[in-house]
Amino acid sequence: MIQRTAHCEETMDYELYYWPGFPGRGEFIRLALEAGDADYIDIGNASPEGAEAVVALLQGGQDGHPHFAPPLLKAGGLTLSHVANILFWLGPRLNLVPDDDESRQWANGLQLTVTDFTAEVHDLHHPLGPSLYYEEQKAEARRRADAFIDARLPRFLHYFEQALTHNAKNGDYLVGRRLSYVDLSLFHMVQGLRYALPNAMAASEASVPRVIALHDSVRELPLIDEYLTSERRLPFGETGIFRHYPALDMA
Amino acid sequence: MIQRTAHCEETMDYELYYWPGFPGRGEFIRLALEAGDADYIDIGNASPEGAEAVVALLQGGQDGHPHFAPPLLKAGGLTLSHVANILFWLGPRLNLVPDDDESRQWANGLQLTVTDFTAEVHDLHHPLGPSLYYEEQKAEARRRADAFIDARLPRFLHYFEQALTHNAKNGDYLVGRRLSYVDLSLFHMVQGLRYALPNAMAASEASVPRVIALHDSVRELPLIDEYLTSERRLPFGETGIFRHYPALDMA
Structure with missing residues (x-):
């Protein structure tokens, strides 16, 4: 041997x-x-x-x-x-979606709505596109943020509330009976929006209780809790999607 | 019986x-x-x-x-x-993508770049988002269109040119050796951009010959030719993604 x-x-x-x-x-x-x-x-x-x-x-x-x-x-x-x-x-x-095709396609559709939601949050501070700095488009950003807070933020949040209500017979998740990657992404949207638009979110959360309950339950997952309190978790700031420019939030 | x-x-x-x-x-x-x-x-x-x-x-x-x-x-x-x-x-x-997982994921990634490209073309005329009419955001649209034509249009077109160059050893398609749904989508981007921004496209096309050659070969497919000349093909206009507002095109 x-x-x-x-x-x-x-x-x-x-x-x-x-x-x-x-x-x-x-x-x-x-x-x-x-x-x-x-x-x-x-x-x-x-x-x-x-x-x-x-x-x-x-x-x-x-x-x-x-x-x-x-x-x-x-x-x-x-x-x-x-x-x-x-x-x-x-x-x-990673065992983060049911493994039948139908569930995977449904999860993918939800995730692509998260993609669109993310793009609109990004464009709050970049209404003229990603090739100019925020400082070059502050007036336009103010107008876009108003329209987003009035119409689009509630529309997206209520859509996910509706999807959670539809799946409530199975549990408190978006897809099937267990946590999926889409739940994690929606958790992150809530985290990011609370950072970027605290006033608008404070005014919105009561109307989407299932979304907030899902956020809270993801926050308590042991592996997520360990991650969020580790150095691997990077802070929000003035780069990336979620930026806190007070001029763009609700008064 | x-x-x-x-x-x-x-x-x-x-x-x-x-x-x-x-x-x-x-x-x-x-x-x-x-x-x-x-x-x-x-x-x-x-x-x-x-x-x-x-x-x-x-x-x-x-x-x-x-x-x-x-x-x-x-x-x-x-x-x-x-x-x-x-x-x-x-x-x-529909036999419009190779059926191995690797090719399907690569095609999906390319298609998601088409999705992003589409969203940016839409936002040319809706820089303040989809909840306001174009007429309420014409000045912002003019600024966004300038930035799009200067920076984003060439970036997207050259990306697809690069992807076609990378795959040239296999053929004149984006994925593998045969026509895929991503080729059809890129064909549609060229059709739509020629309608919406004819001057900007006229100035761009020479620098992306593989993209244009792909467009031309899709245009000649018998089933596509039959479709494009049928009543099922709806005309571009002032609704949807691709709109021809001369104020937004290159001078």
């Missing part, structure tokens, strides 16, 4: 590639990896060369595919981009 | 639910159904009650799931929403 001497190289199952220093769209992936107790490394934040590694992978990884924007997830030979696409793939692997 | 007398009811494999009268986001689904030679009915345009049927299905179909916005696709007992989600599901059924 030959005794093998292995060079033990530490390899992670998953590598997340996202810009360092702020939660951004990477956070939807981090929450799934954390709640799924996955073995992963957050490349962007793991070393001073993190951002360069993100840029390099955008230009093409092992499979050579170019990607438009992070977050990216590397798993084995595969590199995936777009939050909903990554979560669609990760969901069954 | 008992002879069965069947009441022959004509049933379609697929029902598309989208607002009547304009191409909108429904067009990405129509193009796949047409290129895949699918047996489908466009419910929104099939009768004067089409729009009511769309509203009713948004509130919950057979499975009861509420949906945020059309397009919706009904197939058997399933109701799906969001363009990319519908195409992910339809793709293998």
Whole structure:
């Protein structure tokens, strides 16, 4: 019998590639990896060369595919981009979605509504698009924020309230009988909106009790609690999707 | 032996639910159904009650799931929403994507970049969001269009050019060796942008020859040619994503 001497190289199952220093769209992936107790490394934040590694992978990884924007997830030979696409793939692997096709497609549809919601929250401070700074579009941002708070914020929140009501026969989750990655993403929307628009959210929450109850139950999950109180959780700030500009909130 | 007398009811494999009268986001689904030679009915345009049927299905179909916005696709007992989600599901059924998981995830990532591109084109005329009319945001639209034409239009077009270059060893398509639903969607982006921003597109096309060649080859597909010259193809206008407001185009 030959005794093998292995060079033990530490390899992670998953590598997340996202810009360092702020939660951004990477956070939807981090929450799934954390709640799924996955073995992963957050490349962007793991070393001073993190951002360069993100840029390099955008230009093409092992499979050579170019990607438009992070977050990216590397798993084995595969590199995936777009939050909903990554979560669609990760969901069954982390036991964060029922594994039948119908549930997966329903979860994906809900996640794509989260994507749209996220884009509209981003455009609060970037109504003229991502190629100009907020400071170049403050007047327009004020008008967009009014319209968002009046019409779009309630519309999105009530949609998720309706989806939770529809699924209430199964439990307090969006999809089926257990926690899914979509619940984690909706939790993050509530967290981010409370940071960005505290007055508007304070005025809205009473009308969407199921959304808030889901947020609260995700907040108490042991793995999520451990994550949120760790150094891996990056603070909100003036970069990324959720920014607290008091001029944009309700008076 | 008992002879069965069947009441022959004509049933379609697929029902598309989208607002009547304009191409909108429904067009990405129509193009796949047409290129895949699918047996489908466009419910929104099939009768004067089409729009009511769309509203009713948004509130919950057979499975009861509420949906945020059309397009919706009904197939058997399933109701799906969001363009990319519908195409992910339809793709293998219409032979419009390779059927391995890796290709499907790559196609889905590309389609989600089309989704983002579409949203930015829409926001050209709605920089303050979808809850106000264009006429209420014309000045902001002019600024957003400038930024889009300067920075975002070339960025998106060059990204797809890069993806086509990457795949050129396999053929003139975005995914693998054959036509996929993502090619049809990119074709539609070129068609829509030529309508909405003819000057900006005239100035851009020479720098993205593979994108234009793909557009031209899709245009010549017999099933697509038949569709585009049929009454089923709805004209662009002042509703939906692609609108020709000369004030927003390059001078």
